[in-house]
Amino acid sequence: MSQYQAPIDDICFNLFNVWQLDQYWQQQTELKELIEADTAKAILQEAAKICEQQIAPFASVADQQGAQLKDGAVILPQHYYAAYQSLSEGGWTGLSGDAEFGGMGMPKALSMMVDEMLCSADIAFSLYPGLTAGACVALLQHADDETKALYLPKMYSGEWSGTMCLTEAHAGSDLGIMRTSARPLDDGSYAISGSKIFITAGEHNLTSNIIHLVLAKLPGAPAGSRGISLFLVPKYLPDADGEPGKRNAVSVGSIEHKMGINGSATCVLNFDDAKGYLIGEEHRGLACMFTMMNYERLSMGSQGLGAAERAYQNALSYAKERLQGRISEKDTNKAEPIIGHADVRRMLLNIKAMNEAGRTFATWVASLLDKAKYDNCALSAQRANLLTPITKAFMTDQGFDACVTAQQVFGGHGYIKEWGMEQLVRDVRIAQIYEGTNGIQAADFMLRKVAADQGAALIGLLNEINAEIASAPQAGSAQLAEYITELLQLTADIMAHDFRAQSANACDYLAAVSYVLYGYMWYKNLRALDSAEVSDSFKHAKHSTAAYYFARVLPKAKGLFAVLSEDTAGIDTLSPAHF
Structure with a gap:
């Protein structure tokens, strides 16, 4: 069985020794009363407990059960509900959310370390709070005050969740040729019609409402990506008290049968004159959505690193225990642990060297985002923007390579389900594909x-x-x-x-x-x-x-x-x- 223990020592070394972020936090008016080293360590340790005890041990169960569509509803692995409840009650779903709307207001450098733990525990599970956090970022930056006040508190609390609806079957990454339409209505809302595919967490019952952020085109919109607008389309329309009311005209057509992340409900969503609300300016939707996409691209780096860390831990444990062969030319019949073999040590060191550098890199990029936010530092924003494609691409490439290499350490045992290595290979593969x-x-x-x-x-x-x-x-x-x-x-x-x-x-x-x-x-x-x-x-x-x-x-x-x-x-x- 695949095990996981959060690498708290290395995480803290990166936060407080390499980048000295505890000192930075104490220099910031918004942060010095909120977070210091001991508080950060306590947050990390509590998050580690949830990941180690409630999520990681059952990742293989989630993989086997998967997300299932029954009578138009998506049913998730049973343990997801208790785990998600623990996350919500602990405030983890709003860890870096804006305090004005009920978030904990923690810096990105800290929340990114928690993201890594969640991805080590179960990438599929991590997508539910992860997509919500990204949707919150987009709404915080582009929605009007009334929309933010209505939706953000419930999304930060974990009561409601969020999605990102971009892809259509004929378009793929070429968003300019999408067909989903938005028709203006007399009450200022819009009727959204079309079909979106590959929608992560598109339908489920973890939360009482799902807030879809949907790209669509208005009548007479400019051709190509310049004609795309962004709309908020709730699964249930909020009533006068802000609670889920009437069911909106958005439904799940099917869920994809995938190579991995089977616990994640990857849906085809159909919008049939569903009521939606414009976010930001007309025809500026792609720019608004990229706020969320860039957030998710950083999360992809956490997926690569998270899977690689768990793969390394299990390969290392196996290599220390598995007796096979001799490590020298001396003629002996006594088998020795395979960690003594030069090639096994090579494989383990390749993973370890890339994982630890990747954790330092992820902390660096997150700290740049914090400095861009709290210091309004243009240089930090520029560098975070420069390094985002590396975070997404290189860290996920290395994450997949690490999982394959760790599987190789197991030999034949890595190819069968019992040890959990083949699931890590299947699960992390998508990180090289989605979000661009x-x-x-x-x-x-x-x-x-x-x-x-x-x-x-x-x-x-x-x-x-x-x-x-x-x-x-x-x-x-x-x-x-x-x-x-x-x-x-x-x-x-x-x-x-x-x-x-x-x-x-x-x-x-x-x-x-x-x-x-x-x-x-x-x-x-x-x-x-x-x-x-x-x-x-x-x-x-x-x-x-x-x-x-x-x-x-x-x-x-x-x-x-x-x-x-x-x-x-x-x-x-x-x-x-x-x-």
Whole structure:
């Protein structure tokens, strides 16, 4: 059976030693009376208990039972109800929600660590509070005061949940060609008609109401994505007291039978003149929805890391106990634990090195979002925007690779359901696909985040990192500085390429930048160890894993540099008929 224990020590090391966020919180008027290190640790420990005791042990049960459609209603695995109730009662569903509307008002850096735990426990379950949190972010930024006052308190409390309704069967990621329509009504509301697919948490009975955020087009709207508007469509229309009243004309057509995350109700939703309310301005819906999508893309990083952490813990435990083979050339009939085998240690260290760098990276991006919010810092906002595609794409790619590698540690036992490894592989696979495939993320990174300003934002960040490394060198600093210098030159070269060549290089370029930035994460870990009050064992493990990263993982960037230096013309050599 797959087990899970929240990595509280490493989470706290990242929050309070690497990024020293407890000191930052105490400098902020909005935060200093709300959160400090001891409070944060207590929050993390309580969240860990729910994840370890109420969710993680039953993830395989949720996978087997799945979400089931019966007579138009979706029934979820039974233990989800008690677990969700515990989350709601503890305030976890509104952890980073705005305090004005009943949220706890905690910083994103803290809530992202809780997100990781939930994803380790059960990705499918995590999607219910996760989609709601994203919907709340969109409403907080774009809805009018009356709408926020009506909906946000109940969504933060967990009484109501939220969804994001974008995709249509014929359109996929090309939202500009969607067909869902919105017809103005005399009372100022709109009649929404159309069908949406792949709607996560689209129908269920965990909550008393579901608030759908739906993209649709008004009559006479401009063509393409410029003609999309955003509408709030509740499952039940609130009555005069703000409680669920009449059932709206939105129904579930079916639920998808998927490769993984079976406990998540992935629905086809049909809107038949359902009553909806405009959020934001007409024809500005996509910009409003991207507020939620960017939030969810960060959550995808948590899915990749969460699954990878659980996979690592179980592979490590198995490797310490499984007796098989000899670890030396000495002729003996005594089998030894497989963790002694060089290849098994290689696999485990690859996962450990990427997981711990990924946790530091996730904390960094979340802290940038906090500084953008609380300090109104434009530079932090710019850098969070720059790093969001990496958080989504690289962290989910690495999460899937980690789960496959951990499965390999188990050998044949990893392929059967009993040990839980094949479920992790199936569950985490979707994170590379939804919220914009990783190919789309790479294109976004290359074309919109880097090429749009001729690399200025990224180059500025890399130069700043180089200056920091030079001022306080650690083990691996000289190697990292060399890689940054080469990446800077490569970036300048790529900026001289045309759109087609940049597009062809996008995935490899994102990965190359990511490996270098993960090197910086290990630099930050080593630097923090100098003053951290942690055990000698913790320090030894960090130093050894960092050394492994610089010796055996970071050099992968060199190979990518070589690929990126080559001509991309081969991409277009074959016509479609010759493939």
